[in-house]
Amino acid sequence: MAKKQFKAESKRLLEMMINSIYSQKEVFLRELISNASDAIDKIYYKALTDEGIRFDKDSYYIKVSADKDSRTLTITDTGIGMTKEELEKNLGTIAKSGSLAFKTENEAKDGHDIIGQFGVGFYAAFMAADVVTVISKALGSDEAFKWESKGTDGYRIVSHDKDSIGTEVILKIKENTEEEDFDEFLEEYRLKAIIKKYSDFIRYPIKMDVTERKKKEGTEDEYEDVTEEQVINSMVPIWRKNKSELTDEDYENFYKEKHYGFDKPLKHIHIKVDGAARYNAILYVPEQIPFDYYTKEFEKGLELYSNGVLIMEKCSDLLPDYFSFVKGMVDSEDLSLNISREMLQQDRQLKLIAKNIKNKIKKDLQSLLKDDRETFVKFFETFGRQLKYGVYSDFGANKEDLQELLMFYSSKEKKLVTLDEYVSRMSDDQKYIYYASGESHERIEKLPQTEVVTDKGYEILYFTDEVDEFAIKMLMQYKEKEFKSVSSGDLGFEDDDKTSDNEAEDNGNQELFEHMKQVLSDKVKDVRASKRLKSHPVCLSTEGEVSIEMEKILKAMPNNQNVKADKVLEINVNHDVFSALKEAYENDKEKLGLYTNLLYNQALLIEGLPIHDPVEFTNDMCKVMV
Secondary structure, eight states, X not given: OOOBOOSSSOHHHHHHIIIIIOSOTTHHHHHHXXXXXXXXXXXXXXXXXXXTOOOOGGGOOEEEEEETTTTEEEEEEOSOOXXXXXXXXXXXXXXXXXHHHHHHHSOOOTTOOOOOOSSOGGGGGGGTEEEEEEEEEOTTOSOEEEEEEEETTEEEEEEEOOSSSEEEEEEEEOOOOSSOOOGGGGOHHHHHHHHHHHHTTOSXXXXXXXXXXXXXXXXXXXXXXXXXXXXXXXXXXXXXXXXXXXXXXXXXXXXXXXXXXXXXXXXXEEEEEESSSEEEEEEEEXXXXXXXXXXXXXXXXXXXXXXXXXXXXXXXXXXXXXXXXXXXXXXXXXXXXXXXXXXXXXXXXXXXXXXXXXXXXXXXXXXXXXXXXXXXXXXXXXXXXXXXXXXXXXXXXXXXXXXXXXXXXXXXXXXXXXXXXXHHTOOTTOOSEEEEEOSSHXXXXXXXXXXXXXXXXXXXXXXXXXXXXXXXXXXXXXXXXXXXXXXXXOOSOXXXXXXXXXHHHHHHTHHHHHHHXXXXXXXXXXXXXXXXXXXXXXXEEEESSOOHHHHHHHHTSTTOOOOOOEEEEEEOTTSHHHHHHHHHHHHOHHHHXXXXXXXXXXXXXXXXXXXXXXXXXXXXXXXXXX
């Protein structure tokens, strides 16, 4: 029979599909197996309405066979087959989908759905094959036909012998090139891996002849290669089973099988939804943080399946960044896929599924906090920083979703507490939620600024993550209680008598403080009598939105813009050091300058800030000693 040309706009269309649409060549096997599954589904649909057709599921399967000598890969199915006209219509016209037409005519019944939509997946075979041959015998037909093509130069259809109903797709695998290894598509181990990756949950058995080395029967140390037919795929996905059928061990085994992690997950979430968007999902909260979690190389996302066929390994659109630690998968029948089935159209269904998943994760984490605090604390110690980033990012758009999940170390409880727990313990006279920032709990406890707050009996939250203050600045308040740093200029609880005393001290020593400010030049915004110090002689406080800890973090960033906190040097007027300052001011201005610099550097050291000139500092120490 004479060769026919493809009924498409041009040969360029086929070239584009072969070379551009699919990002990975291995997906051709996924497409051909999906087509084979569709062909078996079609017999199933026919059997629902035609009493003359008996559907015995055990008789239906897909087989993948490789022959290295002839360089052929064959995908055989026992499905409905195709007539000559169907071969002409479905394979002779690019982007003509027989599955889509069948699906339109026969709405999905009994939970089954046809996978194919666009009719281009078949042509992915030309990515790996020089020649593609299709031999098919249709249900109810006495004749079989062979369709054959070398790609863009067209195809032929001729009569052929075939005893059984179904279809064989035979690929003549390309020779290797310098850039491409096509031999891999003839290797048993590689074919098994591709099938497990993309088609593990196809509902029909996918068989292969697998060769294994086994001990010879009746011998102790003699072995032989034995070839046996094996089913490669799992067929029934765990997410389609009822939750009552599954145990924690089942979920943990699935976690390991899918290589979501080498740890044991802290929690699993099984979702089944039959609403506006139909989907199943199994999600996991890992126990351990991935080694590359806070690097540019980390990719968030869930595995995405369409009717059990893997479409995307990492669908980032299904998770917000603040839940990027979640592992797992989603399977839906309702997604709008693009022509290659590799990418998603940004449609309403995808956004709805993502929103539902976000809310479900949040709800389950809240339940974990309520019902299993020990496990939640373990989770928060691992991934809490990411939740804080979520509060800070997007200008605080997600703070309402996350604030109930935040935890901070408490000065009173000596453990992590929630904001709700902190507020519930506040006394009636306490105006603010107090916090202190530092590198560690031990350093924060020794800060001079915490003394007066602690003496008041108020609880202090310890901020040790670099994101903590930034997140709280975005949160601003919790349950109408504002956050206040212990280093803030106004702590909000000084009584009137003490305030009057301090103002008198400020006024009486204004010239002294002004002179100290001149000595320090632009290093501080002001020098004043402290309202917070009790046993310590000096400390730094801040005015404005940028704290000292924030300054340190911003300085460490690559795009450092030299942002500085407005620092105030506070002097304890009830400390012996202050008497020395007053005496020096009256009798020895040079000594006052020495004392001022020493106190300023002492305050810097307390805050963990670098001294501007260590040599000068040590020389000043020596001068005092002499």
